Amino acid sequence: MSVCCCGVECVVFIGFSRWLWKRCTYVGSNDSATWPSATPEEFEPVPRICRVILAVYEPNIRNPQFAPPGGYRLNPDWLIKRVTYEETQGRAPPYIIYADHHNREIVLAIRGLNLIKESDYKLLLDNRLGMQMFDGGFVHHGLLKSAIWLLNRESETLKKLWVENGRCYKMVFAGHSLGSGVAALLAVVVVNHGNKLGGIPRNLVTCYTIAPARCMSLNLAVKYADVIQSVILQDDFLPRTATPLEDIFKSLFCLPCLMFLICLRDTFIPEERKLRDPRRLYAPGRMYHIVERKFCRCGRVPPEVRTAIPVEGRFEHIVLSCNSTSDHGIVWIEREAEKALIRMKDSSVETVTSPPRVQRFERLQTIEKEHKDALERAVSLKVPHAETLEKELSEHGNPRSVEAKDLHTLEDKTTEESSRPQPKSIGERATWDELVAKLFKKSELGDLHLHRIQDAVPNSPGSQNS
Numbered sequence: 474m475s476v477c478c479c480g481v482e483c484v485v486f487i488g489f490s491r492w493l494w495k496r497c498t499y500v501g502s503n504d505s506a507t508w509p510s511a512t513p514e515e516f517e518p519v520p521r522i523c524r525v526i527l528a529v530y531e532p533n534i535r536n537p538q539f540a541p542p543g544g545y546r547l548n549p550d551w552l553i554k555r556v557t558y559e560e561t562q563g564r565a566p567p568y569i570i571y572a573d574h575h576n577r578e579i580v581l582a583i584r585g586l587n588l589i590k591e592s593d594y595k596l597l598l599d600n601r602l603g604m605q606m607f608d609g610g611f612v613h614h615g616l617l618k619s620a621i622w623l624l625n626r627e628s629e630t631l632k633k634l635w636v637e638n639g640r641c642y643k644m645v646f647a648g649h650s651l652g653s654g655v656a657a658l659l660a661v662v663v664v665n666h667g668n669k670l671g672g673i674p675r676n677l678v679t680c681y682t683i684a685p686a687r688c689m690s691l692n693l694a695v696k697y698a699d700v701i702q703s704v705i706l707q708d709d710f711l712p713r714t715a716t717p718l719e720d721i722f723k724s725l726f727c728l729p730c731l732m733f734l735i736c737l738r739d740t741f742i743p744e745e746r747k748l749r750d751p752r753r754l755y756a757p758g759r760m761y762h763i764v765e766r767k768f769c770r771c772g773r774v775p776p777e778v779r780t781a782i783p784v785e786g787r788f789e790h791i792v793l794s795c796n797s798t799s800d801h802g803i804v805w806i807e808r809e810a811e812k813a814l815i816r817m818k819d820s821s822v823e824t825v826t827s828p829p830r831v832q833r834f835e836r837l838q839t840i841e842k843e844h845k846d847a848l849e850r851a852v853s854l855k856v857p858h859a860e861t862l863e864k865e866l867s868e869h870g871n872p873r874s875v876e877a878k879d880l881h882t883l884e885d886k887t888t889e890e891s892s893r894p895q896p897k898s899i900g901e902r903a904t905w906d907e908l909v910a911k912l913f914k915k916s917e918l919g920d921l922h923l924h925r926i927q928d929a930v931p932n933s934p935g936s937q938n939s
């Protein structure tokens with residue numbers, strides 16, 4: 474008996490040691506090891522869009538206080554509108570609308586999570602597993618509600634700008650962190666309700682999600698890969714944090730513990746089960762992965778950008794790295810994206826063998842083919858609700874169209890669902906007000922202050938795993 478017990482202990486020890494070694498040696502560059510490199514033409518807007526998002530944090534871009542190296546490179550006269558927390562009343566993060574006449578773009582940029590704003594936590598936590606369906610897939614309820622509210626508020630402004638500039642400018646939605654989820658779902662809503670912006674076609678709608686949140690199911694993430702581009706720096710934890718997004722909230726307090734638990738849990742979940750769970754949320758669109766560190770290499774290497782529309786292995790593994798939180802910062806992403814773009818341009822000048830126009834046209838054809846192949850791959854893997862491009866064309870008459878509904882009605886419906894009381898049961902999550910009361914305390918002046926970490930973490934809501 475003792476020999477058998479000893480043998481079982483050895484097997485368990487060896488198995489756990491092997492898992493621990495694989496997890497500790499897993500680096501962010503492994504996620505995109507087989508992806509091709511991006512071209513400077515397709516990656517060129519990323520550093521510029523990052524600077525526009527950074528401008529949301531700046532109270533006055535005419536007299537900047539927090540500008541990145543080289544400045545924002547924006548024309549203050551082209552800033553159309555700046556909206557603060559007081560004006561959004563907690564329905565959406567602050568944002569700006571910027572008319573970039575040089576690049577013929579109308580940009581709506583949304584800032585990321587503010588750690589001291591109660592409204593951002595409420596927006597992030599306003600979701601339950603499988604709660605919200607949209608366009609044949611599942612999306613994050615709170616982020617969709619915020620996107621619909623934002624579109625209803627700014628549709629006339631955006632429509633007027635687009636019409637006044639000859640109906641030829643691109644409509645660009647961009648966001649970082651929490652704002653990336655709002656921007657991604659806003660782009661999806663606009664694609665399906667183009668009449669809200671004067672009938673803007675799909676090919677003029679673009680979205681850049683920087684350090685994206687996981688906000689839509691896999692079929693939608695692949696379906697809108699021609700509209701949404703996600704930019705991820707090396708080991709960033711947010712695109713890798715498993716659904717639901719409540720995990721992100723808890724990670725703010727005990728990130729190392731959460732990472733280890735998620736790694737351990739995901740080890741025992743088969744890839745097929747993840748792919749066939751329609752409620753599991755993913756980072757949206759085409760992925761651009763900026764890689765600057767590699768295994769067994771000291772320090773940083775010259776950044777390179779890899780791109781693909783992955784179906785399986787879509788940033789599913791948490792990276793146990795001391796850079797997993799710093800890689801989430803928009804300042805670092807802008808800096809490394811700028812370095813990578815300069816490096817790509819220098820490399821392309823040395824190796825160019827054909828006129829740029831031909832190269833750009835060939836790359837556009839490749840991107841369209843990659844999107845079509847990704848849709849077919851999703852169908853072959855039996856991803857729920859996934860459809861090929863030809864099937865959507867035959868059923869809807871035009872690619873990816875959905876039944877038009879009044880957005881105000883949809884906003885009221887999502888608001889009603891989020892405010893509807895739920896029956897009390899064992900293990901049920903606290904309401905948002907109860908959660909805020911547990912995590913924050915009010916001073917005599919009415920200011921909110923976080924409780925101590927050791928007091929806050931045990932009272933955070935439990936997560937539902939897929």
